[in-house]
Amino acid sequence: MARKDDKPGGFAVSRRDFLKSAGVVSAVTAAAAPPELDAQGVAAGAAAGPGEVPVRLMVNGKRLDLMLEPRVTLLDALRMRADQTGNKRGCDRGACGACTMIVDGRAVYACSTLAIEVQGKAIRNVDGLANGTTLHPVQQAFCEKDALMCGFCTPGFIMASVALLEKTPAPTPEQIRRGLDGNICRCGTFSRIFEAVSSVKGVARG
């Protein structure tokens, strides 16, 4: 099963690390103000929320100022408060990977990352990946190989693939499999996703 806790090369966040850093810890410390909040005018050490607080995110290089309850995830903040609906919610608990975004160069499950905790970090989602109508090489490869069917998992697979290729521009087949094991496609496009990612050349090291 796709329960790979230890990923070679560290090109994608593992489930275990992810739960440690984002899920469990966030849940416990959500109410405590992270240091970034200082810049937002919330007193250091004071509890943020439970009402809405200002949250400043850097998404695809653009500043995004939102009013959010501290419990709002990165995924929901972008999907429901910024109309950036490219990345999807499949399971909402870090198992399917449809929400995968890249935060400071690492693939993360945005459904299990609190928005308030990624202030000051560089966030990339699929909505910002193409350059206008010019698709990213990974997106292009998915189209060429028909590496998608319903397409709901596709944004997550694409972001996980980009994260992988930016760390490991010439991955071995095993590295591709491991790198994408945190994503699930219910239509069953894995064979062609594998072909697509294998065919991508020229992704700059991130």
Added chain:
Amino acid sequence: MANPKDDLDLDQGRGGGPAAAPLPPADPKYAWPDQQSVLGTPVKRLDGPEKVSGRARYTFDINRPGMLYGRIVRSPHPHARIVSIDLAAARRAPGVKAAIVWRDPANPERNTVMYQGDEVAAVAADTEERAIDAARLVKVEYEVLPHLTLVDQAMSGNAPEVFKGGNVRQGAVQETGDLAAGFKQAAHVVEETYSTHVITHVCLESHGAVCEWDGDHLTAWVSTQGISAAREGFASGLQIPSANVRVITQYMGGGFGSKMAPDAQGLICARLAKEAKAPVKLMLDRKEEHLATGNRPSATARVKAGVSADGLLTAFDAETWGTGGAGAAAGFPLPYIYQFPNRRRTHKDVYINTGQQRPMRAPGHPQGSFVTEVLMEELADRVNMDPVEFRIKNLPPEAPNAMWGAYLRRGAAEFGWDKRHKTGDPATGPIKTGMGVAINTWGGGGRGPSQARCEIASDGLVVIKCGTQDLGTGTRTLIAVIAADTLGLPASAIRPEIGDTMFPISGGSGGSTTAAAVSPAVRIAVVNALDALKEKVAPTLGVEPAALVAAGGRIHVRDNPSKGLAWNEACKLLATQPISVEGNWQPGLSSVTTSGVQFAEVSVDVETGIVKVTRVLAIQDCGLVVSRLTAESQVYGGIIGSLNFALFEDRILDRNTGQMVNPNMEWYLLAGMSDVPRIDVRLVDQPERGVIGIGEPPTVSTAAAITNAVRNAIGVTVRSLPLTPAKILQTLAQRRA
């Protein structure tokens, strides 16, 4: 697709049958062309760029101005009577704009919940988080009633009668031939029990809708496989004319049979929107998906089967049962395809307190295939025959829709079947390898009403409108390929518009009927449109319209490409009178019934019990291949879906509480990239048969092929799914004991 409460035709899956070649269409001009320019070529999925860029808007992605979020309150009990529902605290909660009851405590017809997750009430609030908070404030008083979780318990004589009329519905006996004579002819008899488990659809986009009212008119964005059926469902559920309902499904994230109607959540969404006087989005969460939006029923078969000394099947006698949950049928075809001249079967539907089954990709066939194919493997060993030869010997007569024999021989050669060892890998060491095989069939086929409109404007743009929808199978691409081939244009020049009940009506996408229902309608509409264009062009060229052909981006005189007009020049003649003509589905361009075979190779670690599928080969026909890339993708997907059924997926219930213990995606297991083997897909072209769907058949037989490969590897038969490591180890231990 059938209503889940309807009986599945237990006799389907016989394979072969009616004449496979279609009658020619009434007017030969509609016939599929002999020379194909775009048909059958690997055209890239038309909406690929929209999907990979995140621009494709699924129902889950629809954000409307002032939109609220709905949340359903569901029963935590598998069976209970609702004594009271108090919405007062929920209504007072921050941001709440609407709260409704779905059950009526005062109405004996509507005050009982039959499974964990059954709908009770609902709220809508300005954020999703607040809707979830408010749903927790709805006070429901339940009188907990006895429930049934286990099939065995429901079948036992001392179970409480939870379902009116009995927990078990006994079907009629089906009998053919002379059973006693059949067993008399048998040199060997196998008597065993085989079973498959309940799995859920796990569509990655959950079920749900966005509903918006304008007076008494409803616009509903719905994640559905059937926009027309959804419209009718809203109309009847809300008691409004269907003409007042518009259903839109531009993109949808998988359905697999579970999204044929608006369901409770669609109607609840519409009612919340009415009360709140604002648009409401109500998408289910993953737990709700597992509990309430359908599943594949279980199947158990106690079989006695006979085979003659020379390897001919003689008799088949089976008692079968299965559960489709609370009051739903659990039929499956048996025996599957192979010819038992003398057979008898009795079937029981067993009701338990879980969500009802819904059609799930090839409903019934994976179960029937598993039981029959594993039995075939055991019978082949009794007569010491190669499993491929044994199968060939017992197939229905070969026909265009019954080509298993030819495919088995072809597949065996390509797969390296001659290298297969006999049952039980003789290799020393813990890793055992094996090969297995299984075959499939599906009806599919198209039917009306299915209509399409072709519009050609003076700027040369070709728009095809059809009230069908795309589950992910590639409907847009299919439409574009047909129109492009007919008009001599590239597929990229066609703009298909689907997923809206404003367009000409087509059917739901179930039972692999979409391609065979939509393709003829599109072909006819586009031929009609081209005829209209030829009428315009002919006078300019000084010829009769019948002398013109469309090819290579031009309208020109047949056999004289230089005498003609480029497509855009030809369309300019339309000036202010664009072409808009319709086509209706007719028989003659599509057909029914496919055949396919699949080979699987596995390695099994007999120390850990872990099964790894290493290779799968699929040979599959589907008539005229319209869109090759997307057709192949269907086969890949079907195989991986069936691999999940064989090894990973399992709806696990707590036998005491009736609660599902894995209603998520971390303990409800699905294959990841590392679990997927090398898969080789061989589509067999049968253009003379017309279009046949391919969504269902490839997902029928992989699980059985894998199970037979495991048997070949470890030398013992596992007669139930899923093939978990624990079960493999247990089966091996039983042999040692």
